[in-house]
Amino acid sequence: MNLHTLTAHALQELLLNRQVSPADIYRAVRGQIDLVEKKVGAFARLAPAPDFNGLADKPFPIPVALKDNLCISGQETTCASKILTGFRPPYDATVVRRLKEAGALIIGQANMDEFAFGSSTESSCYGPTKNPWDLTRVPGGSSGGAAAAVAAHETIWALGSDTGGSIRQPAAFCGIVGLKPTYGRVSRYGLIAFASSLDQIGPMTKDVTDAARLLKIIAGHDPLDATSVDLPVPDYTQSLRCEVKGMRVGIPREYFIAGLDPEVAEAVTAAIAVLKKQGAQIVDISLPHTPYAVATYYIVATAEASSNLGRYDGVRYGRRVRPPEIRQTPIIDMFEETRDQGFGEEAKRRIMLGTYALSAGYYDAYYLKGLKVRTLIKRDFDQAFQTVDAIVTPTAPTTAFKIGEKTADPLSMYLSDIYTISANLSGIPAISLPCGFSQAGLPIGLQIMAKPFAEETLFRVAFAYEQATGWHKRVCQI
Amino acid sequence: MIFETVIGLEVHLQLRTNTKIFCGCANQFGESPNTRTCPVCLGLPGSLPVFNAKALEYALKTGLALNCEINPQFKFDRKNYFYPDLTKAYQISQFDQPVCRQGELIIPGDGGAAKKIRINRAHLEEDAGKLIHDDARNCSLADYNRAGTPLLEIVTEPDLRSSQEAYEYLRILKLTLSYLDVSDCDMEKGSLRCDANVSIRAPGDAKLGTKTELKNMNSFKAVKAAIDYEVNRQRAVILGGQRVVQETRLWDENKAMTFSMRSKEEAHDYRYFPEPDLPLVTVPEEVVEEMRQTLPELPQAKMERFTQTYGISVYDAGVLAQDRLTAGFFEQCAALYPEAKKICNWLNGDVLKEMNERKITVAASTLQPEDLVDLIRKIEEGAVSQLKAKDVLKIMLDSGKNCSAIIAEQGWGQVSNDEELLKIAQQALADNPATVAQIREGKLSAIGFLVGQAMQKSGGKANPKKIKELIEKNLQAGADGKPF
Numbered sequence: 004m005n006l007h008t009l010t011a012h013a014l015q016e017l018l019l020n021r022q023v024s025p026a027d028i029y030r031a032v033r034g035q036i037d038l039v040e041k042k043v044g045a046f047a048r049l050a051p052a053p054d055f056n057g058l059a060d061k062p063f064p065i066p067v068a069l070k071d072n073l074c075i076s077g078q079e080t081t082c083a084s085k086i087l088t089g090f091r092p093p094y095d096a097t098v099v100r101r102l103k104e105a106g107a108l109i110i111g112q113a114n115m116d117e118f119a120f121g122s123s124t125e126s127s128c129y130g131p132t133k134n135p136w137d138l139t140r141v142p143g144g145s146s147g148g149a150a151a152a153v154a155a156h157e158t159i160w161a162l163g164s165d166t167g168g169s170i171r172q173p174a175a176f177c178g179i180v181g182l183k184p185t186y187g188r189v190s191r192y193g194l195i196a197f198a199s200s201l202d203q204i205g206p207m208t209k210d211v212t213d214a215a216r217l218l219k220i221i222a223g224h225d226p227l228d229a230t231s232v233d234l235p236v237p238d239y240t241q242s243l244r245c246e247v248k249g250m251r252v253g254i255p256r257e258y259f260i261a262g263l264d265p266e267v268a269e270a271v272t273a274a275i276a277v278l279k280k281q282g283a284q285i286v287d288i289s290l291p292h293t294p295y296a297v298a299t300y301y302i303v304a305t306a307e308a309s310s311n312l313g314r315y316d317g318v319r320y321g322r323r324v325r326p327p328e329i330r331q332t333p334i335i336d337m338f339e340e341t342r343d344q345g346f347g348e349e350a351k352r353r354i355m356l357g358t359y360a361l362s363a364g365y366y367d368a369y370y371l372k373g374l375k376v377r378t379l380i381k382r383d384f385d386q387a388f389q390t391v392d393a394i395v396t397p398t399a400p401t402t403a404f405k406i407g408e409k410t411a412d413p414l415s416m417y418l419s420d421i422y423t424i425s426a427n428l429s430g431i432p433a434i435s436l437p438c439g440f441s442q443a444g445l446p447i448g449l450q451i452m453a454k455p456f457a458e459e460t461l462f463r464v465a466f467a468y469e470q471a472t473g474w475h476k477r478v479c480q481i
Numbered sequence: 482m483i484f485e486t487v488i489g490l491e492v493h494l495q496l497r498t499n500t501k502i503f504c505g506c507a508n509q510f511g512e513s514p515n516t517r518t519c520p521v522c523l524g525l526p527g528s529l530p531v532f533n534a535k536a537l538e539y540a541l542k543t544g545l546a547l548n549c550e551i552n553p554q555f556k557f558d559r560k561n562y563f564y565p566d567l568t569k570a571y572q573i574s575q576f577d578q579p580v581c582r583q584g585e586l587i588i589p590g591d592g593g594a595a596k597k598i599r600i601n602r603a604h605l606e607e608d609a610g611k612l613i614h615d616d617a618r619n620c621s622l623a624d625y626n627r628a629g630t631p632l633l634e635i636v637t638e639p640d641l642r643s644s645q646e647a648y649e650y651l652r653i654l655k656l657t658l659s660y661l662d663v664s665d666c667d668m669e670k671g672s673l674r675c676d677a678n679v680s681i682r683a684p685g686d687a688k689l690g691t692k693t694e695l696k697n698m699n700s701f702k703a704v705k706a707a708i709d710y711e712v713n714r715q716r717a718v719i720l721g722g723q724r725v726v727q728e729t730r731l732w733d734e735n736k737a738m739t740f741s742m743r744s745k746e747e748a749h750d751y752r753y754f755p756e757p758d759l760p761l762v763t764v765p766e767e768v769v770e771e772m773r774q775t776l777p778e779l780p781q782a783k784m785e786r787f788t789q790t791y792g793i794s795v796y797d798a799g800v801l802a803q804d805r806l807t808a809g810f811f812e813q814c815a816a817l818y819p820e821a822k823k824i825c826n827w828l829n830g831d832v833l834k835e836m837n838e839r840k841i842t843v844a845a846s847t848l849q850p851e852d853l854v855d856l857i858r859k860i861e862e863g864a865v866s867q868l869k870a871k872d873v874l875k876i877m878l879d880s881g882k883n884c885s886a887i888i889a890e891q892g893w894g895q896v897s898n899d900e901e902l903l904k905i906a907q908q909a910l911a912d913n914p915a916t917v918a919q920i921r922e923g924k925l926s927a928i929g930f931l932v933g934q935a936m937q938k939s940g941g942k943a944n945p946k947k948i949k950e951l952i953e954k955n956l957q958a959g960a961d962g963k964p965f
Contacts, residue, residue: 074527087526094520096527195526200757229531229759307757310561313570314524318623334621338563361561361752370754 006031007156008478011065011213014159018064025064026055028159029108032066036110036157039481044132045142045152047071047083049111061106063220068158070149071112072119073204074193075099082195083127084117086345087321096193097228098162098204098221105220110158114148117347118312119169119197121145122419125410126349133406134176135479136445140403143173143419149207150177154479160217161207166197167300168399168423170205171435175398175448178437178477180214180465181207183423185455186430187232189218190225196311198304199230201427210475211436211465215239218458234456242462245470248282252464253391257293258422264401270439270447271397277471278395278464286391290383293425295376297417300424302360302373309357312350317341352413381429388454393464396422398435398448426452434461437474446474482720484681486712487689488641489601490650490704494633494664495608495672496539501629502607503530503573508631510670514624522607522629524568529758532557536631537580537762539663540605541772543633544581546657546779547600554763555580557605557756562749565621566610568628576753579604580764586657587781588649591642598650599638606632633664639678639689644708651675651701656780660805668700675704679711680725690715691725695739697732707732711739783808791821800829806844813850823857831871835878847881856884868941869893893942899951905943906951909935920956928952 006014006028017023029052040046046068058064069075072082074092076099081087095103102109116126124147125131132148134140135155142151146163150173153161163170165183174181182205189204196202206217216239224233254275259268279285316338317323322345326336346354360369387394399419409416426433431452438449449468453460469475501508504521520528544551558576581603590596610625635654641647655666655673665672675698680690695711698704710732715725729748730739778786780802787798787808801808807828814824828843832853836843856873859865865873865888876887887893909931910917919927928949935948 072527080526082526090526092520092525092527094525094528192529193527196758198757227531228529230529230757306754310559310571310752310754313561313563314526314568316563316565316570318565319523319568320525334565335563358752361754363750363752366752366754 005156007035007159009159010209011063011159012216014065015063024055025058025106025108028064029053029055029066029110032110032156032158035155039135039155040157042133042138042481043135043151043155043157044130045113045148045155045157046111047081047114047127047129047148048079050075050078050109053108058106061104063102063216064106064108066110066159067102067107068110068113068149068152068161069099070146070161070163071115072164072195072197073099073112073162074195075109075112078112080112080195081128081321082118083115083129084315084346084350085128085322086315086341090321092193094193097190097225099193101221102162111152113146113152113161113163116145116147116169117350118195118308119145119164119166120308120349120353122168122172122416123404123406123409124148124151124173125406126347128347131406134403134445135481136178137403137443138481139405140445141176141406141408143176143399143403145169145173146181146207147173147176150174150179150181153177153179153207153209155481156478160209160213162204162217162221163207164194164197164202164204165423165427166201166304167427168420170207171423171433171448171450172399172420174207174435175437175450176403176446178440178446178474178479179207179209180211180434180436180475181205182214182218182434182458182461183426183432184218184222184458185232185432186427187230188222188432188456188458190223190228190231192225192227196307198307199311200307201300201304203427211434211462211469212240212243214434214465215243215462232456237459239459239462242459243466244463245281245467247278247464247467250283250393250460250464251286251391252278252283253286253288253387253394255288255290255293255387255394255396257290258396262400262418262421263397266441267397267399267401267447271395271449274438274449274468274472275395277468281467281471283464288387288391288394290380290387290394290425292376292379292383296380296425296428297421299373299376299380300420300428301356301417302369303377303428305353305357306360306370306373307357309354309361312346312354315342315345317345321345349413377428380425384425384429384431384452384454392453392457393460394452395464396450396452398422398450402441402443402445402447422450431455432458432461434465436465436469437477438468438472439474440477483684484712484716484719485684485686486643486708487639487680487682487692488644488647488708489639489678490637490641490647491676491678492635492651492654493674493676494543494635494658494666496536496631496633497662497664497672498533498535498539498631500533500535502533502536502605502631503629506629509626512626514622515626517626518628522568523625524628530573530756532759532762533631536605537764538772539631539661540580540603540633541764541769542661542776543635543658543663544584544603545769545773545776546661547581547584547586547603547635549581549584549600549603551764551769552578552580552582553766554578554761556761557759558753559756560606561752564609565623566612566625566628568610568625572606572609573756573759574606574753575604586650586653588646588653590649591646596640596646598640598646601636601638603633603635606634608632639680644705644712647677647708648701648705651704653780656803660777660779668698671699677704677708677711679708679715681712681715681719691727693725693727693739694729695732696729696742699734703732703734706737707739710737714739777805780805787811791815791825793822793825797825797829800833801825804842804844806842810843810850814854817850818854818857820857824853827853827857831874835875839878846878848878852877852883859884859888863944864888865893866941866943866945868936899947902943902947902951903955905935905939906948906955908938909952910955917956928956
């Protein structure tokens, strides 16, 4: 039995029936890693072997990969940045603590774009991760390592983080399921911040059922995160019913525009037809401020990032570079040298963009205007959800692109998140799941969005679609 | 040429909450470096702030005591700058929605009359860590125990017109705050820090002159001295035909001078923006009202009530109100004994003197209201002399014993026995024939001298009133056998 190819819920049944042990599963996954990791490069680093004792009563003693921006007590965590080299958090992120309590076997820390800045996992200080479906292509990003690890069966499931599409876009590129929960649904405590008002941690899994189960483990109020919401966490498995009859599904016309790959458009259109066939009512809707989403995002997100990354100054942890000569004062020179050598190109670009947007004299024109447009985008969704239960769109405008194809052109890279950014700006939950393959054999993702805290709606629609089509069952050959 | 001085003060107040403003670390001084820290106040990657409700309570109390409006809803903002004592490279502060705004504090103005100093705002923020420069090893050491201590920054309008007014403002502010018990208010320990914005202008000029901001004063006196120095400096600059430069200047206590730290051009662009990690804070009207109800009687109100209720002078009431607990002690005594004036004389006189010598407060001493009232009663009953009573008080404070026991032990019971007193009086006359002669020649004021001699003889225990009576009587009777 190829245990590593199974879903967590399938493995859970085998565990319950005592047909396999957690160690069996762990060994199978490690075996697959030995086989393919050299080609894929999904991990920033592998975790030390876990303790298999005391797992008997744990619900999910199953291998999990964690994006390298989730703090694990005592384990180096770097956000794939040289500047955090050697940083070992003295504490567990809340999601990590919850996973450990559920018995999770941490298999490794997944590669990512440096500080989650990117859509291709090429900006990692560890080098790019490759797409398991085509090793010459990117896995998407920034949670590209986690997506590739799930797709290549180097883990059973994974946690990523999503600030503008960083879970959903790589999920789409790698043919897996990725969920960005409602802002406030999952504690951000221990997630190394990119843009605090947009970041959410979410599941990256082989199917919708696993996404529902993993969300249940990590979701819920956390007194350590003032932005986490104190609402009960439903039993999401109750939503895994093939019932979309009568549901109103909105199709925003602003999402089907120039730049959308015809193969993606075709797959998404076919997916909509599947939902219609199952009894969903398809409604044409408008989200008029969609064209401003990318610009708004790159102001708000970079502004917050410029502030969040200020703390990497070489004083307390991570990398410190001694200036070769004193130009201003020893401390300022040390800050500058450390940051110059510690941050990669994209990180520097975003810090500069964000610093500019917040600067005296530009604040009103950029950051404040960005906040206002953000409100308008949110209002678009509020209005849409008065008439529809869910909104269905492509996850990304294209399938996975070639490694190096967009690194020289940041703007074209930024457009890769054009369909995913709005959910972060408005705080709503969104899921991506496989809805077909291009002629080149590359996965295509379908995005479903719902109103705040309506993850159950996402699971219901996604599960119905998944069960009717079975794209998730296709396995890549490496 | 005459100039008018214009001063605005910014006071940073450390709030005495049990834990820090955004994490659960103990808010304590004097611990080993970096032992009162956690991922949050160290700003470790991934950590998040959670607002301490107690800090809000203290801010509201202070705001209400300063007659501020309370913002029904406020946010926190990030103030971004790089410095090794700032763990996140931003300070969580408040930019445009402070918790309190538009208040006032009444101080004794330069003319002697009460003067209203307007408070522009009071906002919450976190303190930074501390750097210790080790010259011997040519390095700097960082201690983050202080990082995350709650601060309330109280900013006045430019309403102060002299260094003395600035001093009075600080004094009254500290007094008011001491009643609220929200802060140690100790400038030497840094729990109260004050920056001064100083400018001068021609009297009657509506426009403010160019200001300089003074930092690094570590006592109220230093604030006063720094302002005086700065006013003179600015005056010299203007009289020398030059312009005052807008800048931040550091007070050097040893040299008693201010020195330029940075100019306006070098000033930071703090890139303030709303703190995304903290939700808006709403302060319901009921909470504000509840807080208003729990406010203690403030110094000004207490002084007024004391003069009216107890018939003591404004001065005496003012001295009593300097310390909330002493004022409370006074009221407890007054409930036991009707002559408030006598209590007040003791408290503001000998008791205060003894306390100052011992460097404690009435509340911290062993002295109970009953003890002081007992002592006053003993004097009134003639059981101890006014003079000896002062010594009784000293022993009471040192030993904690009650006054009856002390009087008995020391044998200080006042002599009121007529026979004994008569002997003493006669002895005084016999010992001082020259004085007696003077008195008989009409210099009646010399009787006092005889009384004093008699008191001395008695070791201070004689009842002075009775002694005086007896001396007068004996002078008339001619105790030495001669007619008066």
